[in-house]
Amino acid sequence: MKHTLLLKSVLILAAAFLSCIQSAAQTPTSNPDTLAAKQPALKDFEVIEDRWRIVSPASEYTVEGSAADPYNQNILKGDYPIAGQNTFLILMATAENVFEILRNPTPIGISTREPLGDVFFGENNRLVNNSFARLSVELYGGQTAFRPRDWEVKATAVFNLNFTQLKEFNGLNINVRKGDTRTENHIGFQELFVEKHLFDVSDRYDFVSLKVGIQKFSSDFRGFLFSDFNLGARLFGNLNANRIQWNLIYLPMLEKETNSELNTVFDRRNQDVGIANIYIQDWWALGYTTQFSFHYNHDKPGTHYDDNGFLVRPALAGNVKPHEIKAYYVGWAGDGHFDWLNITHAFYQVFGTDDFNSFAGKKITINAQMAALELSVDDDWQRFKISGLYASGDDDIADDAGKGFDAILDAPFFAGGAFSYWQLQRIGLQGVGLVQKLSFLPTLRSSKLEGQANFVNPGLILLNAGYDAELTPKIKTSLNLTYLRFVDTGVLVDFLNQNAIHKQIGLEASLGIMYRPLLNNNAIITLGFSAFSPLAGFKDIYERGDMLYAGTVGFAFTY
DSSP states (O other), X not given: OHHHHHHHHHHHHHHHHHHHHHHHHHSOOOOHHHHHHHSOOOOSOOOOSOGGGOOOOOOTTOOOOOTTOSSSOOTTBTSSOSBTTTEEEEXXXXXXXXXXXXXXXXXXXXXXXXXXXXXXXXXXXXXXXXXXXXXXXXXXXXXXXXXXXXXXXXEEEEXXXXXXXXXXXXXXXXXXXXXXXXXXXXXXXXXEEEEEEEEESSTTOOEEEEEEEEEEEESSSSOSSBEEXXXXXXXXXXXXXXXXXXXXXXXXXEEEOTTTOOEEEEEEEEEEEEEEEEEETTSSSTTEEEEEXXXXXXXXXXXXXXXXXXXXXXXXXXXXXXXXXXXXXXXXEEEEEETTEEEEEXXXXXXXXXXXXXXXXXXXXEEEEEEEEEEEEEETTEEEEEEEEEEOOOSOTTSXXXXXXXXXXXOOOOTTGGGOHHHHSOEEETTEEEEOTTOOOOOOOSOTTTSOOOOOSOOEEEEEEEEEEEOSSSEEEEEEEEEEEOSOOHHHHHHHTOSOOOSEEEEEEEEEEEEOTTSSTTEEEEEEEEEEEEOHHHHHHHSOOOOEEEEEEEEEEEO
């Protein structure tokens, strides 16, 4: 039986072997190279010559861009390189127009419409129209998805056309024969710089870079102390996977054109500013960023008349004499949130010397402080906020100390910002300004842009309650109520030669509306209205208590 099974197994294996031989004999012999040629090529990767211009599959959602289309792929917007694989161009053009009607105390000067009038301030109404056309060209290189740019060159030229109409002579030009209207135009560069990535300091692309030329720089979160487009050399970088950012910048300041407020590229200001700051994210708590800073302002002596013929350096107040200011600011600021509570705060201490303050009439030692705090709570599309600010005032014009706080070149976004009457308007007062445009500090300096800081001033207490609302994706509103008060009025009493001046300045209400019809920032329409009700101190100074107001309409279109 066993022999029979073994025999059957051998016969089966023999039959299978013969079958394989027969099949091989019937198959023609083939060349291995010919077989390989008939097989599809197998590769680990495929070379793509231009990864930026890969054609997307046809779809109803695929939109082909063009140079005239700012929303989809556009070679003029840096969506793909203009040369090679790593060189990009961004072209931006903006047209902006702001029309303003307001009532503002206007000194009558040496010539007035009412020669027999017995007041120092005449008709208050004025019209202002400012038009800007900006063209910005930015060329840069580098792989920028996970690392900073290797290099960048940028130029922004601005053309301005401005018109102002007053109801009094001598307010727009030192020459009263030029009347009560003024129309001017000016061209300037607000950006003209080169930036170079110097080296990395970690494998997380923490870096050090250098930027030289006319550039925008704001030294803190809200522009309390310095915010401007100006000439500078800036060394900056980050550390600890971008949790720490730092800046070192030196600014040999440029002079400004008076009416357009643009840079005069070839005219130095004779002022040097140095700033060092450091930002630390998630300090104390996640979502809160703190900042420590040091500012140095060296404003050298000299004589300067603005483009309207008015003396602004030194200020035409008190004892007029060219003088030198050396001021040092030490500051701590923060911005972010602790759980549900949003917070923004700042504190600055300034010390130094003014070798001849025009109000004090002698050399003074500077010692002044400023503190600001804003707290807010978000409720879905709404934000409720309260804020306060204290800027120290000088209580004795005759001593050798300057205790009134002044900034270098501020442009604060705080307590209503550009919608606030007190911050938006320059309110003139006998050759100086009680307050300057886009500043809430009552510093009695001749000009924020062209004049020198003055640390003998009455100081300010500001209290504000605000409400912001995203009514729709297209409409945002901001409502603010503000109370204003001087810290000390002794400087004003001596300067104006009055018996007494109360400390209350006024109450203010402002409303701002921003409308974005295209759901982006390419078209923005802004409406603003503010009303200022003078209190006793303001009435003492300007001899009237009628309501002051400002209404603005702005249009900005960007390509």
